[in-house]
Amino acid sequence: MTFNIINKKSFIEIPKAIIFDTDNTLYPYKPSHKVALKAAINKASKILSISESEFKKAYLISREEVKYRLGEVASSHSRLLYFQRAIEILGLQSQILLSLDLEQTYWRTFLQNSELFPNVIELLKILKKQNIKTAIVTDLTAQIQFRKIIYFGLEDYFDYIVTSEESGKDKPFQNSFELVLKKLDIEANKCWMIGDSFNSDMVGSNKLGIVSIHKKERSHFFKKEVSYVDAEFSEFKSLQDFFISNIF
Structure with missing residues (x-):
């Protein structure tokens, strides 16, 4: 898929x-999560002398409990809490x-099996060369998200997180979104948001006036999505090509 512009008025100038x-952006x-969870479950089953399916069932119940109890906050994604509660559920x-x-074990395996999408670095180099500020807005706790950025070698490509x-x-x-705009000290309509989640990234940013760009696998929208995207x-190559053709 090429870089498909839906709202042309949002792309009159470079951000x-x-x-x-x-x-997932x-x-x-x-893929990383699947391998990491399997490694953790395998270890747990051996140490606790139970089947992998038994521990996985407890883990999934634990995950739902933790998310329900904590709500939409960073700690609701904590693998530590998931594993703690899973063991408790098993009595x-x-x-x-x-x-x-x-x-x-989970996060070590996760990182070892993670790699950037093609052309992410190339795009970030173009943005840096053109003095376009960059930031990350991400759910989950700071420590593991910082570790991911360092593991991928991206710490020098982002101004804020x-x-x-x-x-x-x-x-x-x-x-x-409000906090990152404050850090960047740039008006919302001068910023772009790139993300894979329609609800979290597109709706969340677009409601503040940020230009929303959806990274996605499927090539069509439901009608309700268009107003927020x-x-x-x-593929990042298409976004890289867009900048090359509009800057150089």
Whole structure:
């Protein structure tokens, strides 16, 4: 898919800043998660002498419990809390060392099996060369999101980062978007938001007047989506080409 502009009025000029989501936007999340969760479950089943399916069932119940109890905040994504509660659900009390071990196993395996989408670095280099500010707005806790950015070697390409741990609420609540605009010190309509989630990234940013660009796999919109999306693309190469043709 090429860089498909839907709202032409939003692209009369080059942005002053571009805000990026992280998970499933800069890299594919699902493959990394699948391998990481399997590694953690495998370890748990061996240590606890139970089947993998039994632990996975407890983990999934735990995940729903934690999310329901905490609501849409950063800690609701905590693998540490998921593993802690899963062990408790199995009737084995709070095994702190094992919970920490499983969390570390999960994230270590996750990172080892993660890689950026093609042309992310190339695009960021163009933005840096053109003095276009860059920022990340992402859900989850700061430590693991910082680790991801460092693991990918992106720490020098972004001017600011805002996590939902810092802002207090997950997207699409406007806390994170308002905070990143304050850090950037740029008007909303001079900024672009690039993300994969229609509800979290597109609706959340567009309601503040930020130009919303949907990174997606499918090549069509439902009618209700159009009003919240200014452009769409599936490969960063198309976005890179757009900047090359409009800047150089």
